[in-house]
Amino acid sequence: MTLPADGVEIRLASRPEGWPTSENFTITRAAVPAVGAGQVLVRNLVMSVDPYMRGRMNDTKSYIPPFEVGTALEGGAVGEVIASESPDLAVGDVVLHGLGWREFAVVDAGNAVKVDPGLAGGAYGVFLGVLGMPGLTAYAGLLKAADFREGDVVFVSGAAGAVGSLVGQIAKLRGAAKVIGSAGSAEKVAHLKDDLGFDEAFNYKDGPVLEQLEKAAPEGIDVYFDNVAGEHLEAALSVANQGARFALCGAISQYNEKNEVVAPRNLFNAITKGMNLRGFIVAEYGDLKEQFFAEVGGWLAEGKLVARETVVEGLENAPTAFIDLMRGANTGKMLVKI
C-alpha cells in the first residue's frame, strides 16, 4: 500500500471572540509527516468535537495549553493504523488517540490506545462517547466528584448532551430517587423522558430555571451535575438540600460570552446548607477507568444504557459540527465521520 503524501487538516485560523464562526477555521491540505521510530500513521475514521475545545481556542493558561493559531486542532479520534514503526501496534489495528481534526495523523504509539472493534460492532464512536472521555466524565463526576448516593435526587444540566445524558442514566441505574434534566428544546426534553428514563425534564428556554427546577423538585436536590453554570448553577444553589453535593464539570453558558460573568450570586447557600462543590476535569479520575469500563460497558452490552449520537459526515464539516455543538444542536455525543 502506498502511503498518502498529503491529507486534509483543519487549523485554527484565528481565536474566536465570543461565538466561534467558520472564519476561525482553515480547511487545508498538508503533507503527511514521516513516521518516526515508535510512531504509527493512522487514517482517522471518526473524530470528536467537545465543548472543552472552546477553552483551548482562547489564549489563556489552563490545565491544557491553548491551541496555536495556524496549526491543526487536536482532539479525540479513532482511526486505523496504516503504517507502523512501533512493535506495539500493527497495520490494521484500530486506535483511539488525541490527534483528530485531520485525515491522517502520525501518533506516538504510547499515545494511542488499541480498541476492540468487536465491542463496538464497528461503531467506533462509542470510544469517543459512552465508553470514552465523556462517559468517564459522567461516571467519575457523578460517583466521585458529586459523591452520589443511592436515594439521591439528582439534577443535571445540559442533560441531552454527551455527558449529561449519561449522568442521568447512571444515576437511575445506581438507585437515584429521582433524576431531573434540563435541555434546550422540546425534542430534547421528550428524549430525556421517553428514551433515557429521566423522571422530570424541562426546557430552560421556556422560563426561569429556578421556577422550573422548583416545580420539578419540590423536595429539593441532593446532587447537581453542572455542565452549564450561570443561571442553572444559581437555581441549583437555591433549591439544594442540606448537605447537597455539586459536581462542577462545565460552564457552556459562559464559554462564548464576551460580557463579564456575574454568577453565582448566591454562593452563600453553600455555607448555610453545608454543601460541597467539587470542580473536576476527567484526567483526574484515570484510575477509575477499569471500574468504569466494567460497569458502563456491562450496562451498554445489556442494553440498559441509551447512547444517542449526532453524526456529521465529512471532515470538512467539523468546524460546523463544533459551532453547532456550542449552540446545542446535538443530542447525545456529537461526532464527525471522516
Add this chain to the structure above:
Amino acid sequence: MTLPADGVEIRLASRPEGWPTSENFTITRAAVPAVGAGQVLVRNLVMSVDPYMRGRMNDTKSYIPPFEVGTALEGGAVGEVIASESPDLAVGDVVLHGLGWREFAVVDAGNAVKVDPGLAGGAYGVFLGVLGMPGLTAYAGLLKAADFREGDVVFVSGAAGAVGSLVGQIAKLRGAAKVIGSAGSAEKVAHLKDDLGFDEAFNYKDGPVLEQLEKAAPEGIDVYFDNVAGEHLEAALSVANQGARFALCGAISQYNEKNEVVAPRNLFNAITKGMNLRGFIVAEYGDLKEQFFAEVGGWLAEGKLVARETVVEGLENAPTAFIDLMRGANTGKMLVKI
C-alpha cells in the same frame, strides 16, 4: 438569696437594612421569668457577639430561625447558676448556654453546659472563643472542611478575627508550609505577624486583594479559609493551586450589603484546577468536640496559642459591640462583660 425580679435585656427593635445601627436595638428591663422544673436561673457574666448574628436579624429562612422583632436577642453566654430546679446543676455552677443579650436567663438544664472554671482561671471568655464555638469552627473548618494537610500553603481572610486568628495558628501548629492572613488595619497585620506567627499578612484596604495575595503567595495557595467572600474569594480562586481546597465559613463583606452580590465571577477556576469548595456551619462538626478540646485545650495550656480578646464592658454596650464587630473593630474574640 433573694432572686431578682427583673433585669436588663436587649431586644431587636427592627431589622437592619444594610449596616445595623443602634436604632435596631432596644435596651430595656424585663421581668425575670419563673424557673420551671428542669430549668436554672443564670446570672450572665460574659456574652458573645458573632458575625453570624447578622443573618438572624434578617427575615430570611436559614439554618437557624431569624430573631423576632420585639423579643430579646440570643447568643452564646457564660453565667453563674443562682437558682436551680434541675438535679443536674447546682447554685454556683458556671454554665455555657445560648441566652445571651440579657442579665438573667432562665435556661433548660439540657441547654446549659457546665464549664470548668479552673481551666479558664476565671476568664470565662475562652468558652465563647478559643475553646468555644469560634474555636471549633476554626478547627473543624480547617481540618475537615478544608481537609488541611501538612505542607499546605494556607490563606485565611478575616485573619485577626476570633475564627481567623485560630485558623492560622492551628495551621502552623499542624505543619503548614506557609500561612497568609488578610485583615483590615496595619495594627492587625502587625498582630498577625508579630504575635500569631503568620508568615505573611496584608491589609486588604491597602490595594487589590489579588495583587497583595499574589505577592504574598507566589507559589499559590493550597487551602483558603473564607470568612469574607467577595473580592477575597475571587482572589483566592485565581491564586489557587491545582487541587486546592476551600472552606467557606463566612461572607462578612456581604452581610451588610444592600446592593446585589456579583462575586465570585471566576468560579470556573474550580473546574480547571480540580478544586473542592466546602461550605459549613460549625453545628455539623459536633462530633469533633472531644478531639478539639484535647488538642486545642492542650495547645492553650502549653502557651502555644494566642487567644486575644476585645472586651467591651457593660451589657448596655452590647449593640455597639456588635456594630463595631461588623466593621472589624475587634482583634480576636469580641466579648461583652456583663
